[in-house]
Amino acid sequence: MLAAKTAAAEGFEISHTYIPLSMGDVCDFFYRKAGIQRIDPVAVRQSMKLSPGMECTTQFRRFARS
Structure with a gap:
């Protein structure tokens, strides 16, 4: 059951000009x-x-479920 509920996390970072963005978006x-x-x-x-x-430099995280 635990294996079915776990997810792999992928993170990446981009540099860009300002965009109105809140953390959690x-x-x-x-x-x-x-x-x-x-x-x-x-x-x-x-x-x-x-x-x-x-x-700006923004770090993103994404969870990939199988």
Whole structure:
């Protein structure tokens, strides 16, 4: 029963310009040129530079159930 309820976690981080995003928000991520597609990752951490362009780094986590 425990094996059926466990999930593998996948985490990744992206750098981007500012987007109004709250931690816990669920997003879809598509980067077609690189062939990357992630569905339903959750924003878990964000850092930003308070300078022109507002460069941000956001960490996402996704749980994959089988």
